[in-house]
Amino acid sequence: xxxxxxxxxxxxxxxxxxxxxxxxxxxxxxxxxxxxxxxxxxxxxxxxxxxxxxxxxxxxxxxxxxxxxxxxxxxxxxxxxxxxxxxxxxxxxxxxxxxxxxxxxxxxx
Amino acid sequence: xxxxxxxxxxxxxxxxxxxxxxxxxxxxxxxxxxxxxxxxxxxxxxxxxxxxxxxxxxxxxxxxxxxxxxxxxxxxxxxxxxxxxxxxxxxxxxxxxxxxxxxxxxxxxxxxxxxxxxx
Numbered sequence: 718x719x720x721x722x723x724x725x726x727x728x729x730x731x732x733x734x735x736x737x738x739x740x741x742x743x744x745x746x747x748x749x750x751x752x753x754x755x756x757x758x759x760x761x762x763x764x765x766x767x768x769x770x771x772x773x774x775x776x777x778x779x780x781x782x783x784x785x786x787x788x789x790x791x792x793x794x795x796x797x798x799x800x801x802x803x804x805x806x807x808x809x810x811x812x813x814x815x816x817x818x819x820x821x822x823x824x825x826x
Numbered sequence: 827x828x829x830x831x832x833x834x835x836x837x838x839x840x841x842x843x844x845x846x847x848x849x850x851x852x853x854x855x856x857x858x859x860x861x862x863x864x865x866x867x868x869x870x871x872x873x874x875x876x877x878x879x880x881x882x883x884x885x886x887x888x889x890x891x892x893x894x895x896x897x898x899x900x901x902x903x904x905x906x907x908x909x910x911x912x913x914x915x916x917x918x919x920x921x922x923x924x925x926x927x928x929x930x931x932x933x934x935x936x937x938x939x940x941x942x943x944x945x
Contacts, residue, residue: 750931752871759920759935760871766929803871807930813884815861815873815930 721818728824729794737789739804747806749787755800828852835939848904848921856899864917
């Protein structure tokens with residue numbers, strides 16, 4: 718099992734706001750990064766650090782963190798937001814090892 | 827265009843070895859952190875290996891030393907030598923730039939390459 722826990726599936730109505738969460742002890746010390754993966758495609762970095770987005774990522778994707786929980790919020794979900802969302806951060810080993818959450822499948826209704 | 831392109835995947839028998847390659851464009855792999863990440867069928871992402879700018883390498887503990895990450899500075903490529911392959915290694919393998927920014931971020935990914943281990 719992963720050191721980072723995500724809900725397996727979440728749904729949201731078109732145009733509404735959804736929050737996807739990621740829980741784990743590592744998140745008390747490190748920010749999570751969030752990725753979107755559409756079927757058959759490579760992951761795409763959405764949000765990292767306190768709340769940073771790479772160039773080209775819409776502002777409706779935002780990140781936050783509290784205690785051992787990191788969250789990705791999608792404000793005004795669109796149909797092409799459907800896909801799998803993964804969080805990651807450093808693991809608890811003390812080495813530069815990386816851990817990913819198990820992923821959340823987002824359905825836009 | 828900044829991109830990563832993997833090659834070398836395919837079908838191998840249990841116990842065999844396989845080497846994957848990843849060609850980088852428009853940036854220099856030796857100046858940054860580079861990793862391999864894999865995804866088994868229907869499963870999530872799993873970090874595999876990392877090479878530092880100084881050449882130091884590290885691997886996921888679960889691999890038990892079977893995988894070796896390296897790079898060719900003259901060719902600007904990253905490689906992953908995989909030994910003693912088993913069915914559990916069947917996955918799509920991605921090369922990725924990172925972890926970066928002190929937050930263990932992967933900001934650029936290849937399209938992935940399929941590795942299937944089967945007799």
